[in-house]
Amino acid sequence: MKTYQKEINLPAYRRGFHLITRHIVDNFQDLRKIEKGWLQVWIKHTSAGLTINENADPSVRVDFETFTNYLVPEDYPHFAHTMEGPDDMPAHLKSSIFGVSVQIPVTRGKLNFGTWQGIYLGEFRNHGGERSLVLTVMGEGK
Numbered sequence: 001m002k003t004y005q006k007e008i009n010l011p012a013y014r015r016g017f018h019l020i021t022r023h024i025v026d027n028f029q030d031l032r033k034i035e036k037g038w039l040q041v042w043i044k045h046t047s048a049g050l051t052i053n054e055n056a057d058p059s060v061r062v063d064f065e066t067f068t069n070y071l072v073p074e075d076y077p078h079f080a081h082t083m084e085g086p087d088d089m090p091a092h093l094k095s096s097i098f099g100v101s102v103q104i105p106v107t108r109g110k111l112n113f114g115t116w117q118g119i120y121l122g123e124f125r126n127h128g129g130e131r132s133l134v135l136t137v138m139g140e141g142k
Contacts (some may be wrong), residue, residue, distance in 0.1 A: 001037075001137060001138060001140065001142070002033065002034065002037075002138065002139065002140070002141040003136065003137070003138040004028075004030035004031075004033065004034075004043050004092075004116045004136070004137050005134065005135065005137075006027070006030065006134075006135050007071060007132060007133065007134050007135070007137045008027045008132070008133050008135060009025070009114065009130050009131070009133075010023060010121060010124065010130060010131045010133060011130060012127075012128065012129050012130050012131075013015065013069055013121060013123045013128070013130045013131075014096050014123065015065070015087075015124065015125060015126050015128070016061060016062075016064075016122075016123060017051075017061035017064045017065055017120045017121070017122050017123075018060075018061070018106070018120065018121045018123065019118045019119070019120060020119050020120065020121045021094060021107060021111070021113075021119045022110050022134060023119040024041060024119060024133070024135060025044055026134075028135045028137070029042055030137060031106060031109060031110075031111075031135075031137050032109035032110075032142075033039060033109065033137075033141055033142055034106045034138070034139040034140065034141060034142070035107075035109070035139065035140045035141060035142045036106065036107060036139050036140045037105075037106045037137060037138050037139010037140060038103050038104070038106060038137070038138055038139060039103065039104045039105075039106050039111060039136070040101055040102070040103050040134075040135070040136045040137075040138045040141075041090050041101060041102050041103075041104075041119060041128075041133055041134075041135055042100060042134040042135075042136070043100045043101070043121070043132070043133055044131075044132040044134065045090035045095070045100075045128070045131055045132070046091075046092055046095055046100075046107065046123050047088065047095055047097030047123070047125050047128060048091070048095060048121060048122060048123050048124055048128055048131055049095045049097070049099055049100060049121075049122040050099060050100060050101060050102045050120065050121060050122065051098050051099070051102065051119075051120050051122060051125060052102050052104070052113075052117050052119055052120070053116065053118070053120055054108050054116050054117070054118075055113075055117055055118030056116050061120065064071065064120070064122070068097075068098075068122070068124070069090075071094075071097075072090045072093045072097075073074065073084045073090070074087055076090070085126075087124070087125050087126050088125070090124065091124035091125045091128075094124040095122075095124060098122050098133055099139065102119060104119070106137060106139055109142065112133055129131060
């Protein structure tokens with residue numbers, strides 16, 4: 001089994017859900033060296049998350065943002081962790097709900113997604129800044 005790992009930085013994104021699949025594939029050449037295996041994408045932050053979902057219709061990303069803000073509102077009156085701003089504790093909760101990693105099968109050096117799937121960054125802060133990802137691909141080499 002072969003294993004390759006790389007850390008990459010995403011540019012700062014505005015709050016919301018953003019497709020980052022292309023950024024990952026373009027910046028992780030070792031992915032092409034795996035015939036059959038898995039890619040794990042891990043985000044090194046507690047106020048952003050990762051998920052896999054619809055990659056064609058941008059309104060899906062708008063609905064994700066709308067629903068998560070309804071689910072975890074910033075004006076919830078019982079948060080104790082408020083020193084970093086009103087969006088901080090909700091961002092931590094959203095990160096825990098969505099999770100900080102995704103795994104995707106790799107087949108013949110490519111991500112083996114369904115027809116309409118892509119990797120989303122959930123940016124839960126108003127000004128989150130750059131985000132760091134650890135990419136690990138493992139499996140049978142070509």
